[in-house]
Amino acid sequence: MPLLHLKKISKSFGPVQALDQVELEVEKGEVLGLIGENGAGKSTLMNILGGMFAPSAGQILLDGSSVSIHDAKAAERLGISFVHQELNLLDNIDIAGNIFLGREPTRLGCIDQKRLHDLSRPLLENLGLSIDPFTSVALLTNGQKQLVEIAKALSIDAKILILDEPTSSLTLQETDTLLKLVKKLRQQGMAIIFISHRLAEIEAIADRVIALRDGKNAGWLGHDEINRNAMISIMIGRELDEVYPKTKPPVEDVVLSVRDFSTRRWPNGRATFEIKSGEILGMAGLVGAGRSELAQGLFGVDDSPAGLVEIESQSIPRGDVGRCIANGVFLAPEDRKSSGLVLEMTIRENMTLNSMKRFTRYLRIDFASERENAEVWLREFGIKAPSSEQVVGNLSGGNQQKVVLAKWMTLKPKVMIFDEPTRGIDMGAREEIYKAIAKLTESGCAILMISSDMEELLGMSHRIAVMREGGIAGILDKEAFSEEAIMQLAVREDLATSS
Amino acid sequence: MESKLSHYLNRYRKEGCLALVLLFVAFWTILFSRNTEASGFLQSLIESRFLSLRNLENLSRQVGMYGIFSLGMGLVIISGGIDLSVGSLMALFGTVFFFLLTGSHAWIPGIPWVPAIIVLLAFSAIVGVFHGWLIARIRMPAFVVTLCGLLGYRGLAQTMTHDTAIGYYDAKFGIVGLEKLLTGEILGLPAAFIAFLFVSAVVYYLLHLSVFGRYLLALGRNEQAASYSGINTRVIMGLAYVICSILAAISALFFALYTADVVPSIHGNFYELYAIAGAVLGGCSLRGGEGTVIGIILGTTVLLVLQNMVNLLGYDSSFSKVITALVILGGVLVDRFEIWKLVTRTRSNTA
16 A cells, blocks of 8 residues: 555646646655646645645545645644745744744743754754754755755654755755755655656656646656656657757857856856857756846846947947847846736736837827737737736736737847746647747847756757856757756866765 | 626726715715705705805815825825825925015025926926935835935925914015916816816826826836836836926915915825825725726815815814724725625626
8 A cells, every 4th residue: 555645636726727637656665756847737736735725626545544634734744744846944043943943842931942953953964964953044055955944844754755846956966965865765764756857866766757747647657667758758748859849040140249248146257159140049057057147137137247248240238128129139037927027917018018119109008009919919829818908917827928928029029038938837838939939030030048948948949058157158059969968067067076 | 788897897996986985975965964944855955065165166176286296196106106295395395485485585585476386396396306316216215215205394394484384475576366376266166176187187198098107007016027128117216206296386386375374384284194095095006006097086085075074064073084094994995805896796697
């Protein structure tokens, strides 16, 4: 009998069926890799297990008996521990205080600091973290913070540990440490559900892999069947080549030329690269390598201390959004909801916010032509919305991204910068966005595509630039494309070899 | 047809609710101030003190004077900010204007009223630019900047007058035209009300039809997304304070002439709070990005009619503050819990 059995779990949010009769089993002392595209339902499933959502239908069996998990506390009591993707530590409290937040040992109504210390120390030591528990969390690296999160998860006597993208903000070395730790916990008899986009990690650590696709079970792989291609094909339901549209090789004219460009985050980083007409330059790098900052700097929403930017051999000033837009340099930002769109405004209003001049006469807005414009794009991109008067916040992530695209396409881009263009977007909409990007290349637009999705980078780019500490660590041509080559450039060699 | 109706019901729900409240308060006041000696019920209502010519004239003047600066406040609130200095500014503007007319302050020369108005409006624009610069450019919190204004401007006015009243009767030049312009009537309506109608039309155009309004709503909602669209958010945000300050000056002219004596220590006291109350009651969100001209006007009017009701019906005037507070609280509560949805839901069920 498996330790945990999720039986025919379904969950719907309004009309959206997020999970449809999903099955999942995990044994004691097993690492289960859970994979799937963004929006496949992994997070929803784990949130049900963690007590954040109640399932619409289905059963959760723990040790063979049915349990209901109606909140996070209930999950905790059952020994289910959840380490979330984003770090949830409080910077202003020390490590021990974070581990026992809400469960502090007390004496006479005060926090018993000594017991807190004594309880925390063995937990940290078990994880190989030899730091004083009274150290402030603000002083820790991301890797150490992740370990503190795990210590917190283990402090409740967990039987089942859920790790949701635990390595997404870690360096290679830190990732290595974490994977070793996961193996150690497995030996101690813990059941671990390991969610990751990094298939190499899954391959290295999982005993079994389950894939979700569009809220359904897409298949599973036993220990000996786990390899990259097998995982990809069950995840997306077909071969990779079919997902990414073919693009022509770029024309020789250089559209965007960037020389010695630095950002506020990395004032000593020097980024130098060129993008040709019709070329997609992928941009890889670890979290914190300065890719988004570069994008914001090039677009002029963030100041840049140094560098030269030329569009078709005309230099443009740094830190001036207005001039960038006038010169046809646009950015579809990483964070659609806070930077790309005004969620409370309608599709029509969002689509013209950057190009109002075209829709006004003597400062007065021409509502009819605005609406016409919106409707053209609604059709062009197949945006699923009842009308152009729909508030953008009500749309799905994919449709929101299409609105962002439409907003900039209205102005005929010369250089289009995409920062994580498909983050949080389901497969169907992603393909449409890829097609739109491919179509942009045909009009001679130069495209800079920042992405943390390796498949996407490898599948879409003509060349891939890898960033490290604000500079370009190297640029790979198509023949040299591989995940390993990218990672090697993304990580500092001396760090990677030192462990 | 049905969908169009419910679309409008939904879009103008706040304004609709407020209009109903306004009608209710007005009818209540008419009912209880009716002329009991008149023949017939209808006649007694028509002859009520609320509907008397004098009351209506007074009420419309008040709506005009309060409405002008409330519209300015509304724009600032829609930008996501706040202007606490409006009341104090009106004391300062009134004081400066009278000094300009009389020339009785050592530093301020006496000039005729037409240039005096121009100077005052220019002064108010400079004050607005100063606020806008500190808030939009230097990025100081609007609350702090205008709180300092709240204290400072009134203090300045009090200092200039040595904390006494200042009038305008010993003006150096003729002021007949000025009195006619600011306290007179046009087509039987007080000049302040006419000015208010004009200002409303301009602000309506700015907020609902022009690019400025679209940008203001966008930056009030999400400043980052607005700047990522290439909007110069600093200029737009700063302009909101400039307009607010100029409208406060226009309103201050009417108030100064209306009271004839400006006593800086009490002139325009708490007016910024009335403006905020009116705007919020009218559907502006203090988080920014939300609000309509019609709503602001209705919100301000409801508060003034409530005040009028208390006066006419002889309710304890201290209690009127409680009533005002309850109406604002209730209005925002209704909005918070989206009570109108109950209405539209039953509508669509029966349809």
